[in-house]
Amino acid sequence: xxxxxxxxxxxxxxxxxxxxxxxxxxxxxxxxxxxxxxxxxxxxxxxxxxxxxxxxxxxxxxxxxxxxxxxxxxxxxxxxxxxxxxxxxxxxxxxxxxxxxxxxxxxxxxxxxxxxxxxxxxxxxxxxxxxxxxxxxxxxxxxxxxxxxxxxxxxxxxxxxxxxxxxxxxxxxxxxxxxxxxxxxxxxxxxxxxxxxxxxxxxxxxxxxxxxxxxxxxxxxxxxxxxxxxxxxxxxxxxxxxxxxxxxxxxxxxxxxxxx
Ligand SMILES: [Cu+2]
Numbered sequence: 001x002x003x004x005x006x007x008x009x010x011x012x013x014x015x016x017x018x019x020x021x022x023x024x025x026x027x028x029x030x031x032x033x034x035x036x037x038x039x040x041x042x043x044x045x046x047x048x049x050x051x052x053x054x055x056x057x058x059x060x061x062x063x064x065x066x067x068x069x070x071x072x073x074x075x076x077x078x079x080x081x082x083x084x085x086x087x088x089x090x091x092x093x094x095x096x097x098x099x100x101x102x103x104x105x106x107x108x109x110x111x112x113x114x115x116x117x118x119x120x121x122x123x124x125x126x127x128x129x130x131x132x133x134x135x136x137x138x139x140x141x142x143x144x145x146x147x148x149x150x151x152x153x154x155x156x157x158x159x160x161x162x163x164x165x166x167x168x169x170x171x172x173x174x175x176x177x178x179x180x181x182x183x184x185x186x187x188x189x190x191x192x193x194x195x196x197x198x199x200x201x202x203x204x205x206x207x208x209x210x211x212x213x214x215x216x217x218x219x220x221x222x223x224x225x226x227x228x229x230x231x232x233x234x235x236x237x238x239x240x241x242x243x244x245x246x247x248x249x250x251x252x253x254x255x256x257x258x259x260x
Contacts, residue, residue, distance in 0.1 A: 039181055041177040045190050050088065052085075052091075052093065061096055063105070076225065078215070093172060093191060094175065096177070103146070105144075105145045114170075119158060120156045130161055154178075196213035200214075
């Protein structure tokens with residue numbers, strides 16, 4: 001990665017704000033007043049993209065991530081042949097807590113090799129997902145278990161680190177919830193993956209060598225298929241925005257957190 005194309009396709013926006021997936025965090029919320037417990041992070045909602053389910057194995061959160069071709073209906077009149085994970089493009093959202101031990105078993109159902117990088121996560125080099133550097137590429141039909149402990153918190157993502165696969169859509173959000181919520185407290189926390197595609201008329205396969213794009217998707221869909229982000233309009237608060245980027249050599253992700 002590191003190209004301008006990589007940067008633009010992988011720009012990810014996360015806006016703050018609530019959900020019912022408290023089980024992901026294993027904590028109670030909201031409190032009796034109906035307001036979120038300010039000390040408990042809210043799970044992130046990624047409209048039109050499901051969470052990746054997990055199982056427990058001796059205290060380790062185990063995820064099964066399947067890299068595979070995906071047919072994605074991005075508009076009522078347009079379905080593209082992209083690549084993604086578990087039938088989804090963007091891939092399903094992974095949500096864990098700071099301090100968790102995580103095992104992600106990557107199965108390669110693609111017609112070529114792959115490797116998955118955990119963008120911005122400070123983990124052992126052998127788990128970093130760099131084909132030919134930190135690991136052998138995962139051959140079609142085979143699998144590899146990535147296992148590490150997350151000590152950070154924040155909005156991250158995972159993506160293929162094999163040539164052009166990210167341009168085919170192989171990325172997804174990786175949320176690391178803090179042990180205590182950041183201030184100011186938010187009601188909802190939305191994650192949106194922005195992608196730009198070059199899919200010419202009468203084509204369904206993205207042109208991964210193109211430098212100009214004609215389709216822009218929010219979590220894999222364009223308007224009017226995108227799901228509205230619903231906030232608590234009766235309790236509007238001041239909006240504060242802060243932008244930051246996750247630095248990583250040759251690859252940046254734009255993050256926006258918005259209080260509603
Ligand atoms: Cu990256």
